[in-house]
Amino acid sequence: MAKKIVTDLDLKNKKVLVRLDFNVPMKDGKITNDNRIVAALPTIKYILENGGKVIAFSHLGKVKTKEDLISKSIRPAANRLAELLEKEVKFIPTTKGPELEAAVDALKPGEIMMFENTRFEDLDGKKESSNDPELGKYWASLGDLFVNDAFGTAHRSHASNIGIAANIGEGKTAAGFLMEKEIKFIGGAVDNPTKPLIAILGGSKVSDKIGVIENLLDKADKILVGGAMMFTFLRALGKNTGKSMVEEDKLDLAKSLLDKANGKLVLPIDTVVSKEFNNDAPHKTVSVNNIPEDQMGLDIGAATIKLFSEEISNAKTVVWNGPMGVFEMPNYAKGTIGVCEAIANLKNSTTIIGGGDSAAAAIQLGYASKFTHISTGGGASLEYLEGKELPGIVSISEK
Structure with missing residues (x-):
């Protein structure tokens, strides 16, 4: 059977979790190639234009040490996304907790936020990469719908893709335009x-x-x-x-x-x-x-x-x-x-x-x-x- 795509969802006033692939090359904290960010724009714009509230997230590299929490922050990708969209992308420098939850609750239709590198959850026990059940359940609880536009990680069983999909509710997961292609x-x-x-x-x-x-x-x-x-x-x-x-x-x-x-x-x-x-x-x-x-x-x-x-x-x-x-x-x-x-x-x-x-x-x-x-x-x-x-x-x- 055919898979649902973002156009099959009723997005108005909905909190839409959007898994992106912003695993972009960086040097000295600067993005050297933004192709993956540009490729995600059609899906993000469609959700925003149809009254959705976008909660964007992605991994960036592998996180093994505390130093990686600085060098592998996804904030530069959020900043570049804001430039390309020509609108504010509120960045939340954490992957869970009260600050993130408050930011999600404060989102209005047509607004977008992004939270920190999902792989930060791997520093203590590989919770993202091993599809920790509680993590997938928690992230799913933040949204009403889930749009997966990250083909680059489609071959991985991670909390940020199948973990969310398993917990968001039946019929509430769809492919973004990039995944559809x-x-x-x-x-x-x-x-x-x-x-x-x-x-x-x-x-x-x-x-x-x-x-x-x-x-x-x-x-x-x-x-x-x-x-x-x-x-x-x-x-x-x-x-x-x-x-x-x-x-x-x-x-x-x-x-x-x-x-x-x-x-x-x-x-x-x-x-x-x-x-x-x-x-x-x-x-x-x-x-x-x-x-x-x-x-x-x-x-x-x-x-x-x-x-x-x-x-x-x-x-x-x-x-x-x-x-x-x-x-x-x-x-x-x-x-x-x-x-x-x-x-x-x-x-x-x-x-x-x-x-x-x-x-x-x-x-x-x-x-x-x-x-x-x-x-x-x-x-x-x-x-x-x-x-x-x-x-x-x-x-x-x-x-």
Whole structure:
């Protein structure tokens, strides 16, 4: 059945708990990338415009020491949200207690407040991360409705998502617009894709993508493999991989996946190699059949970019997770750029980036606007692509 979304709720005069994913990168107390805050604006604005009282909250990093209570305050995110909304966001520097309760009671329709980093509750016994029953019950007691817009934590069973959902009351939990998009695009690509479906997988480890590969082998028309994980597959085929990164304990698994794929797994045919993991070191492109013993592969080569681009050109649905090389170094970013360009040039296709480094690469390279959807959740999108049920999505009320 379809999940409730925020538009299915009667918001007027209601206290609406809104779980956001404001786990943004920070340096010296300042936000270095506010994409996740910007992405949450449609849901927040909709609730405010429809007479709801927004009680916003999110985690920020992991909280292990008392010093983290200072360095990982979510106040800077609340301040940035106020700037983007162009209205006051009252910040409450605690996660429970009389001050928070009084602020909630004082809220008027169309007003918004935010309370402190939910992970502050982890300092004494991991109450948030272990879904402490009393904490979920307490947070639920603060509101009338619960809107979950934090896909980035949908794969976690925390007090701030499933704990609240379990206690807020039947039919009172809904997805925000951002969560709705993730369900629609990533869930749709896995469950009911428009064919041909091409999956592109990169990154460093086969072990990170085993579940994705196994799930997509039954659904995708082709799976293109790049990044360091390609060398584990190449070694499994008996090829010399030089000093390239290889998961020696996953060679048998890689071989079994290749056998099961029956030609659906497409491996690179050339690679850019160097003796050093260094952008300025000498490098060259070689066939995957001729990788020198003293060199490591750091990107896919031009022939592979052409091969992958041809495969992508036929796609009606594309799912991409993981860069093709060490894209942070300009000399080894060409594979990732080539894949980005091939996907960006598609017309009338659904194109999805499954979060993480590939999302960062597309944004950094200026291709973000060319994709149908860029996931806000790295780990969550991977588990969704694996076909797993995500607790944060399961806990949302059915329509």
